Amino acid sequence: MTEVCINKPHEAWVQRYSGKTCEKLPFASHGWCRNMANLVANKTSQGADETTPLLSADLPTGERIQFVLPPASDHVSITIRRPSKTVWTLDELADKGLFTQCKEAGDDLDDVEKELLALKEQRRYGEFIKLGIKAKKNFLLSGVTGSGKTTANKALILEIPSDERIITIEDAKELVLVNQPDHVRLFYSKGGQGISNVNAKMLLEACLRMKPDRLFLAELRSDEAFEYLRAVASHPGSITSIHGHTAQLALAQMVLLLRQSPAGQALQSEEIKSLLYQTIDIVLQFAADGQVRYIKEVWYRPDLKLKHGL
Structure with a gap:
């Protein structure tokens, strides 16, 4: 155990x-x-x-x-x-398969990234999104209030395997987890008006000690953006949302939020871009026309991840 x-x-x-x-x-x-x-x-x-x-x-x-x-x-x-008390030698770990899946780090797109690009170019967006979820890409849903971000978020969560452990962070009960029985929903008070003295940053730190397969922050609003990116760097497959009119503006909003954190203030512009491109894989831009809610833009640039890598 x-x-x-x-x-x-x-x-x-x-x-x-x-x-x-x-x-x-x-x-x-x-x-x-x-x-x-x-x-x-x-x-x-x-x-x-x-x-x-x-x-x-x-x-x-x-x-x-x-x-x-x-x-x-x-x-x-x-x-x-419960930490393991057994100490294995490197040879013993090798016998157990430590290196069997090891690949040399390269400057080329992997097979999944190539397939995602092909699906996007062919405008097969439903398959593109499903593969992105399966491959544990990090999604940023952007749009104005009422553009359908939350509704789409619920649909994306349905694509996640039922055996994964999900931790959500919200200020109100909006997300629905019907297919993942192993889940915990965490809540913070918007504007610090509730009884609990916790905020999104504190919950992000706590959830990393709760063994999530994926963590979801319902919406990025403030300087928790830096802690969020740190969290999803080690726990990919996340979905979050932000207010923005275009995919590029959504990423620009992320830069502004990162600048609000003490750690973000110390970063140069290129360092912030590198952090964003390494952690945010896919941006879905939502819009509304009357009663119709739709995705008007899909941003996926794995080439920038390679360009801005270390």
Whole structure:
């Protein structure tokens, strides 16, 4: 057993070397989960309540534990990671297949990128989007309010395999996760008006300790953009949205948001462009004409990722 994730009472997703299974935990009531958070908080001199709903700690036995409490989540979320105590030699790891999938880093597009370009050039956009989701490309949905971004986002999520673990970050319940039973929904208060003293940046940091296969930030609004790009650099396959009139303006908006963060202020323009092109793979530009919502532009430039790579 390497990981245990409790997303809601009486149920846990358990990761073993043989795979992931959902198992019943009759004893793990809401009260039991809260009591466990309180015990860890007391042991580590931290808070664990509605105002401070995020708690991260190391257990005496070496496990790493992350709690998210309501109102920052629907239920008490507990993620326990158990580090391996076995130390393998390089030769032993090689025998286990460490290098079997290793490829030399090159300056050419891979097969998936070539296929995506071909689908885009042939205007087979539905297949293009489905392959982009399957290949864990990072999507940025751009458009004005009411242009259909959220509706499309829900449709894109339906294409994600049902065995993946999804973490969402929202300020209101908009996204729908009907096909991925292993999921946790995290919430922050828009403008800091709620009881919980958490923001999108804090939830992004917490979710990285919750073993997401994919993480979704419903909308980029402020300086959390820098933390978001850092997160999806190691957890690809994300979907987020932004307000913009064209795909290029959406990327320009991203630059402005990155500049709002302390880390972003220290970056040069070329460094910001490189960060964007390395992490944002596909931009879908949405528009509305009366009651009709549609995609008016698809931006996909893997050549820029190669050009701006290190």
